[in-house]
Amino acid sequence: MLPQIFFAYFAVVITVLSILVITRKNPVHSVIWMLVLFVHIAALYIFLNAEFLAAIQIIVYAGAILVLFLFVIMLLNLKKEEQERKFHGYWPLGVLAGTFFIVFFILILSKISVFPKLGPYSIQAIQSEGSIMTIGKVLYTDYILPFEIASIVLLVAIIGAVVLAKKRIE
């Protein structure tokens, strides 16, 4: 019973927070609600026994990406954009797409009756050697190619940022 209550709490709060994020007039308030949202998502990961993912969620998303968001928002002068209607004209389209996907997912989920077989990484297996070691082993053996591709993509982004910054000086 307790797990269901926990999950219900997080599901409801995450939904409410997501709505709060997109409905705030002041972008800084949006970012603060997003921070609370990220903490709840991290809690959901802990709930799934993925403590490493939870820590990474906070360090990367809350600690780095969201702070950069906040930085950019604070340095831009958003007073003018706030009053303009050009950002608010698309909501009927959004509602339409949203309803479509909700119906779509409910239809799919109601059709699923067979659950896939459990893989080798059960909760006991992960707890016996720790989630960090498990993820590390899998990343560097089975998923080495996607892992390397991701790192190259990030490297390209870093080089791109350096090139853009250099142009200014010349």
Place this chain on the structure above:
Amino acid sequence: MDIPDIAITLLKVVITVNVVLLHVAYAVWCERKVIGHMQARLGPMVVGPHGLLQPIADFVKLFFKEDVIPTNADKPVFFIAPVIGVIAALSSLAVIPLWENFSIANLNIGILYILALSSVGAYGIILAGWASNSKYAFLGGLRSSAQVISYEIAMGLSLVGVMMLAGSANLSDIVNAQAKYPFILVQPIAFFVFLMSVIAETNRPPFDLPEAEAELVAGYFSEYSGMRFGLFFMAEYAAMFVMSAMVVVCFLGGWNGPEFWIFSHVPKIVWFLLKVYGLMFLYFWLRATLPRYRYDQLMGIGWKIFIPLALANIVITGIIKLL
């Protein structure tokens, strides 16, 4: 987890938080005394013998002061900003092993938990600067967030070497791995980088750019008064205490002490606290000795020296571990 377990955990939480807050109060007194004597002054002398009751007087004064809120400040954000800082600093205490088998939560991701909370702590500073609706506070907040993000990278990278040696991110395991010798002997570069990054991360001199008095009044908390100002103070000193404890746990052998003669009868917590006090003294010593860095120098040191050093340390540790 049944009810007795929860009660014991709660008791541990209450004891740890209270002991640390007492330490925070007397760290302020100690800092004023140490810096006073280093500058050939006496420091606080009036309240109690040698000013020993000064923290209590300060607390009472801060508590009863008028709480001034600037006009056009964003009130809800202004209110929660100092609380975020305090909560982030005090929650970090949960995973720190004070002595054998005593940590409130023995997490397998202890190091990552501390790093995550220290990055959340940055929000208190940046939001305080923004919500105050003041140029000085805003500039202080921006500076501080840039500084904290930059030094967090060096901090995290310098701990990777420790994790590689201990084979775990659990803080108790890391201390147990140092039973024979502390990691400072095998990870001197990581120790240096971590110690300096920690000083920058907690916004302490010589890296206290966010609150550079000469340029920014008091930086991000210029507009705060009364108990809210006190909360920022508490957050800063609690963060110093937590980070000193991290240095002790990761590099100085945690609760392990010398094991010969009468030293083996000393309780383990004494060794832990002695090392923490030594590091706190280092904080005060640096503040009394060194002038403040310039902002571009600070960012330059962080990105061009500490991060490459920490990366080189990881590579070297990896190669030595392979051999």
